[in-house]
Amino acid sequence: MAEVAFRRAIFEALDEELADDDRVIFFGEDVARAGGVFQVTPGLLERHGAQRVFDTPISELALASAAFGAAVAGLRPVIEIMFADFLTLAMDSLVNQAAKYRFLSNDRASVPLVVRSTVGGGGQFGAIHSQVPIPWFLGVPGLKIVAPSNPGDAKALLKAAIRDDDPVLFLEHKRLYAATGEVDGEAVPLGRAHVVRPGSDVTVVTAMKGVQDALTAAEALAARGIELEVVDLRTVRPLDVDTVLASVARTNRLLAVEEGPRTGGWAGELLARVAEEALGELDDAWRLGAPDLPLPYSPPLEAAAMPSSEAIVQTIESRPGII
Amino acid sequence: MARPVPRAVSEPAAAPDWLELYRQMVLIRRFEEAVHRLFLRGEVYGSTHLCNGQEAVSVGVASCLGPDDLLAATYRGHGHVIALGSSAHGLLAELLGRATGTCGGRAGSMNVVDLEHRLIGCFGIVGGSLAAATGAALALRRRGGVAVACFGDGAANQAYFHECLNFAKTLSAPVVYVCENNGYGEYTPTEAVTPGGILPRPEAMGIDSCQVDGQDMWAVRETMERALSTARAGDGPVFVEALTYRFADHGRGDPVQYRPEGEMERWRARDPLTVARDRLIAEHGVALAQLDELDERVEREIDEMERAALADPFPEPDDSTREFAGG
Numbered sequence: 001m002a003e004v005a006f007r008r009a010i011f012e013a014l015d016e017e018l019a020d021d022d023r024v025i026f027f028g029e030d031v032a033r034a035g036g037v038f039q040v041t042p043g044l045l046e047r048h049g050a051q052r053v054f055d056t057p058i059s060e061l062a063l064a065s066a067a068f069g070a071a072v073a074g075l076r077p078v079i080e081i082m083f084a085d086f087l088t089l090a091m092d093s094l095v096n097q098a099a100k101y102r103f104l105s106n107d108r109a110s111v112p113l114v115v116r117s118t119v120g121g122g123g124q125f126g127a128i129h130s131q132v133p134i135p136w137f138l139g140v141p142g143l144k145i146v147a148p149s150n151p152g153d154a155k156a157l158l159k160a161a162i163r164d165d166d167p168v169l170f171l172e173h174k175r176l177y178a179a180t181g182e183v184d185g186e187a188v189p190l191g192r193a194h195v196v197r198p199g200s201d202v203t204v205v206t207a208m209k210g211v212q213d214a215l216t217a218a219e220a221l222a223a224r225g226i227e228l229e230v231v232d233l234r235t236v237r238p239l240d241v242d243t244v245l246a247s248v249a250r251t252n253r254l255l256a257v258e259e260g261p262r263t264g265g266w267a268g269e270l271l272a273r274v275a276e277e278a279l280g281e282l283d284d285a286w287r288l289g290a291p292d293l294p295l296p297y298s299p300p301l302e303a304a305a306m307p308s309s310e311a312i313v314q315t316i317e318s319r320p321g322i323i
Numbered sequence: 324m325a326r327p328v329p330r331a332v333s334e335p336a337a338a339p340d341w342l343e344l345y346r347q348m349v350l351i352r353r354f355e356e357a358v359h360r361l362f363l364r365g366e367v368y369g370s371t372h373l374c375n376g377q378e379a380v381s382v383g384v385a386s387c388l389g390p391d392d393l394l395a396a397t398y399r400g401h402g403h404v405i406a407l408g409s410s411a412h413g414l415l416a417e418l419l420g421r422a423t424g425t426c427g428g429r430a431g432s433m434n435v436v437d438l439e440h441r442l443i444g445c446f447g448i449v450g451g452s453l454a455a456a457t458g459a460a461l462a463l464r465r466r467g468g469v470a471v472a473c474f475g476d477g478a479a480n481q482a483y484f485h486e487c488l489n490f491a492k493t494l495s496a497p498v499v500y501v502c503e504n505n506g507y508g509e510y511t512p513t514e515a516v517t518p519g520g521i522l523p524r525p526e527a528m529g530i531d532s533c534q535v536d537g538q539d540m541w542a543v544r545e546t547m548e549r550a551l552s553t554a555r556a557g558d559g560p561v562f563v564e565a566l567t568y569r570f571a572d573h574g575r576g577d578p579v580q581y582r583p584e585g586e587m588e589r590w591r592a593r594d595p596l597t598v599a600r601d602r603l604i605a606e607h608g609v610a611l612a613q614l615d616e617l618d619e620r621v622e623r624e625i626d627e628m629e630r631a632a633l634a635d636p637f638p639e640p641d642d643s644t645r646e647f648a649g650g
Contacts, residue, residue, distance in 0.1 A: 059486040074462045
């Protein structure tokens with residue numbers, strides 16, 4: 001089976017959807033002629049033409065606006081917001097227009113748009129080019145949030161996002177772009193988590209780069225007789241609580257590993273949902289995240305503020321009753 | 324992006340039925356008056372923003388649109404909704420929070436959506452309509468349509484305005500931006516917060532821009548026909564500043580202490596309905612009695628609509644509060 005890089009998987013999904021459906025268009029800052037600052041989309045312009053793949057001014061609000069209006073009027077736009085930190089500038093159109101339109105129209109209209117955006121720390125881009133701004137959008141009904149961890153899921157989920165009739169925020173972790181993996185072309189529906197490693201002692205729920213960290217931690221802990229069950233959320237909104245509940249029923253312990261400040265994140269939401277539905281199953285439930293601070297720049301400071309496989313091992317070993 | 328490919332241009336509109344357009348203006352005026360009454364009685368909830376005084380823009384703009392065109396309006400959008408042919412009863416029921424409302428009571432006054440009648444929507448955030456129309460133009464250019472954004476003078480200070488105009492000009496998108504300058508952004512005079520005025524802003528981007536007397540529906544139509552045909556031909560966005568005046572307060576809670584003495588009276592003398600009546604009599608051979616009769620007919624229509632809408636049922640919470648299936 002073909003091993004491809006994460007960024008190539010994203011390219012393939014865009015390329016195939018542009019080829020399959022004339023309504024799909026793709027635009028953003030430096031995405032067409034230059035192929036994007038993360039070099040995900042070189043060649044798309046040549047393959048699909050300037051009417052469907054084009055560069056825009058540096059205007060995140062206009063980008064989101066154009067995607068919203070185009071979606072409402074019959075296209076299926078995909079836009080790239082270079083760094084997800086810039087989503088603040090696009091917020092009104094995404095939150096007050098795209099996310100609410102279907103509801104306000106009494107379900108007579110829909111907004112099939114995808115916002116691709118790069119998230120995450122680990123690259124020393126500093127506080128305003130490294131965030132994982134899921135909490136900004138988590139409380140917005142009408143938006144879906146996709147956060148893949150590997151090339152196969154990335155391709156399948158991006159294709160599903162483009163085919164979805166509602167707005168989807170598609171987050172790409174910048175530390176994953178070079179990661180390789182199998183891309184088998186199998187469809188993956190939005191909103192479905194995946195148990196990537198079975199285990200009996202602790203359920204570790206995470207997404208994106210956190211999945212590899214959790215798998216590495218699982219190997220280390222297995223040597224000490226602790227078996228982690230690793231759940232890759234894949235979609236953060238809607239949260240696949242059922243898959244997590246089924247896992248917790250087996251392990252009775254839940255650790256949510258989220259990159260970003262703890263307060264207001266999806267990990268807190270997940271713990272609340274599990275507590276509401278299965279408190280009796282839980283012997284322990286906690287979060288590993290970052291302190292409520294902006295992400296620092298200097299490599300040792302940045303590393304200390306991010307979840308890692310070592311931090312996962314450490315937090316699990318520190319819980320009472322595990323060993 | 325390259326110039327759009329050449330495409331078929333829609334058939335030119337037939338000569339308008341001026342009396343019908345006048346009727347629409349009267350309908351909008353009486354509708355707004357009814358909404359105000361119902362609002363004071365507590366039947367219309369939340370907030371309403373009436374467009375009394377700006378009817379010539381609503382009707383002038385909407386009546387020029389072709390079947391493939393779309394329009395985005397603002398929270399002061401009742402006039403546009405009605406002028407586009409969306410059901411006035413549906414709109415009133417929407418404001419009354421009824422199940423029979425255009426959006427089933429989900430939207431209310433500021434957020435009405437009716438794509439079937441070419442209304443992308445009314446947008447509650449100042450400048451939001453520019454966004455919707457700018458994006459819609461990317462889709463409409465494929466089928467020879469034009470997107471129209473209506474917005475107030477206050478929007479000229481929003482990021483939406485500057486970003487969308489620049490975006491549309493860069494892509495030669497077929498959009499007509501119609502700024503309804505009614506002299507006030509909420510309670511603040513436009514000139515106090517809009518250095519250099521509005522028109523120089525699109526002009527600085529090289530956008531074809533003009534001003535029009537927004538009290539005169541004939542003038543609005545003439546300008547819009549030209550603007551639409553420029554945009555339709557692929558010559559990029561066009562900007563129209565319609566000078567108008569709102570006779571109503573901004574919205575609920577408006578202190579109405581900001582208008583200089585005599586200003587309202589001066590604008591009242593150029594009430595778009597009066598301007599229209601004068602022109603119909605002088606230039607179109609319509610008799611005064613004909614207009615009076617039409618006015619009375621509209622008044623009866625509104626009375627009947629009000630009675631009927633007030634008898635309409637409220638929606639069941641189950642209908643409008645189910646969660647999104649997928650998030």
